[in-house]
Amino acid sequence: MPNPGRTTLLSTMAKGQSMSFDPNDYNELTVTESPIPGLFVVKLPVHGDNRGWFKENYQKEKMEALGLPLFNIVQNNISFNDKAGATRGLHAEPWNKFISTANGRVFGAWCDLRQGDSFGTVFTHEINPGTAIFVPKGVANGYQALDDNIAYTYLVDAHWSPDAKYTFVNLFDPALGINWPISQDQAIISEKDAAHPLLANVIPVEF
Secondary structure (H helix, E strand, O other): OOOOOOEEEOOOOOOOOOOOOOHHHOOOOEEEEOOOOOOEEEEOOEEEEOOEEEEOOOOHHHHHHOOOOOOOOOEEEEEEEOOOOEEEEEEEOOOOEEEEEOOOOEEEEEEEOEOOOOOOOEEEEEEOOOEEEEEOOOEEEEEEEOOOOEEEEEEEOOOOOOOOOOEEOOOOOHHHOOOOOOOOOOOEOOHHHHOOOOHHHOOOEOO
C-alpha cells in the first residue's frame, strides 16, 4: 500500500537549532541505505588541520564496495545559495545524483515519487562536508540552506536536456510532514517551486 507522508528524521537538526561541522567526527567511510529504497547516506572521511580540511568527495571503487550503486558520472553541477533560508525543490529527475556540499550545511528532504509501495515515503537528513547523499531517479529532491554562501554540488549520470521529464511535489505540503528548520514564511523560495502540486495530485513516476 502507498504510504504518503511517512517521514523518517535521521538528522539531529531540530527546528530552531543548528549543528556545527567538526572534521574530527568524520573519520570513516560508510554507506547506509535510507527508508527510501535506493537512497543512500554516505559518511565521508574528512581530514582537518590548522589550515582547514580535505576530503575525497566521491571515490567510485571504495563506495561501490560498500554498497553504493554503480554510477557512471557524466556531469557535475553546482548550485550556489547566497543566504541561509534559500529553499529549493522538490524535484524528481530522470537521472541518479550524488549530492554534497563544498562548504556549509543544508537540510535535505526527499520524497519517493516512483510507482510502487514506497510512493510517498519521505526522508530528511543534514548534508555537510562530511555527509553526501545518493538519490535514485524518480525520488524528489529538495534542500534548505542553513548557512550563507553555500556551494551545493551534485554529480549526475545523464546529461541535462531541455526535453527531460521532471515530476514535482510541493515542498510545504503538510502531507509530507517535513519539519523545515527555517519556516515557510521566512524561507527564500521561487514562485515556480511554491506552485508545485500536492502529493495527492502527483502521478507516480514509471521507468
